[in-house]
Amino acid sequence: xxxxxxxxxxxxxxxxxxxxxxxxxxxxxxxxxxxxxxxxxxxxxxxxxxxxxxxxxxxxxxxxxxxxxxxxxxxxxxxxxxxxxxxxxxxxxxxxxxxxxxxxxxxxxxxxxxxxxxxxxxxxxxxxxxxxxxxxxxxxxxxxxxxxxxxxxxxxxxxxxxxxxxxxxxxxxxxxxxxxxxxxxxxxxxxxxxxxxxxxxxxxxxxxxxxxxxxxxxxxxxxxxxxxxxxxx
Numbered sequence: 001x002x003x004x005x006x007x008x009x010x011x012x013x014x015x016x017x018x019x020x021x022x023x024x025x026x027x028x029x030x031x032x033x034x035x036x037x038x039x040x041x042x043x044x045x046x047x048x049x050x051x052x053x054x055x056x057x058x059x060x061x062x063x064x065x066x067x068x069x070x071x072x073x074x075x076x077x078x079x080x081x082x083x084x085x086x087x088x089x090x091x092x093x094x095x096x097x098x099x100x101x102x103x104x105x106x107x108x109x110x111x112x113x114x115x116x117x118x119x120x121x122x123x124x125x126x127x128x129x130x131x132x133x134x135x136x137x138x139x140x141x142x143x144x145x146x147x148x149x150x151x152x153x154x155x156x157x158x159x160x161x162x163x164x165x166x167x168x169x170x171x172x173x174x175x176x177x178x179x180x181x182x183x184x185x186x187x188x189x190x191x192x193x194x195x196x197x198x199x200x201x202x203x204x205x206x207x208x209x210x211x212x213x214x215x216x217x218x219x220x221x222x223x224x225x226x227x228x229x230x231x232x233x
Contacts, residue, residue, distance in 0.1 A: 003140035003170055010169035011149035014156070016041075019049055021148070026097060026119040027058050027089075033111045034085050039076050041155070047076060058092035061085070070202075070228060079202065081106060083227040117147050130154025137163070137176035194219070202228055 001009075018041065020032035031051055035044045051072060055061035061069060066086055073082035084106025091104055098104060101112035116122035123144045125131070131150045135142070137158060142150060157164045165177045197213045202223055204212055213219045223229040 003138065003173060004142045004146050006169045006173075007142065007146055007149045007153065011146075011152060014152060015148070016152050016156070019045060021118075024119050024121075026115055027056075027092070028052055029115050029119040030088070030107070030111070031085065033114045034081050034106065035076055037081060037111075038078060043076065055089075058089040062090040062093040066227070074203070079199075079228050080226040087227075117144060125150070128154075130158075133160065134158045137179075138170050138174045140170065140173070194222075198223055205229060 018032075020028055023029070032044070032048050035048055035051075054072065055064065064086075066083065069086045070079055070082050073079055076082075087105035088107060091098075101107050101115055102109060104112075107115075110126055110128050113122075113124045113126035114128075117124050117126055125142065125144055125147050127135070128151065131147075131154055134150050134154045153168070153170075157168050160181065161183055162180050163176075165171050165174070168174065168177075171177050197216065197219050201211050201213050201219050204210065205220075211220065220229065
């Protein structure tokens with residue numbers, strides 16, 4: 001049995017039942033992929049459902065004021081992703097879906113491939129950090145039909161530091177079986193960081209309160225550059 005067949009056999013019982021996997025709507029898949037960038041699945045599930053109920057089409061969110069979109073994004077992190085998604089929705093609502101999805105604001109190669117595979121059925125393998133890890137450690141080749149299984153294996157079994165090799169369907173053939181791995185470079189602390197001050201300023205201004213970091217004009221300037229606030233004159 002090939003590595004891909006072993007993986008697919010495992011996936012029949014190990015597949016994660018995520019709400020965006022129950023649709024082939026490109027907009028729904030795009031929203032899920034943008035939300036999942038650097039945000040845990042558990043935090044995204046409920047928020048994705050609420051978003052799709054509120055804005056089920058690109059036209060619906062494109063018609064919404066940007067401030068509402070940013071407010072709806074609060075808690076998912078990296079608010080500039082909400083701005084990019086709002087801009088992408090406006091492009092789709094006006095011009096339709098482009099042939100090259102990376103032409104959309106905020107859509108890179110992985111996100112474009114994920115929408116192409118999971119919504120449009122294109123024969124591509126979207127390679128995110130989890131898939132890349134599985135491919136590197138196993139050295140095996142997999143086709144598009146294994147894309148979802150690769151993601152689930154990397155997210156739940158072939159994890160970053162101490163993979164759960166005993167639970168892996170590819171353990172027998174994996175040259176990395178039994179190994180542990182050094183931690184990746186950790187992101188700098190949020191507490192007391194510029195990122196935290198940006199978040200505090202954004203929330204305060206959206207709530208109609210005074211900017212707690214008015215003495216640091218670079219904080220507001222960075223939010224304006226990212227399209228999160230209107231530039232002051």
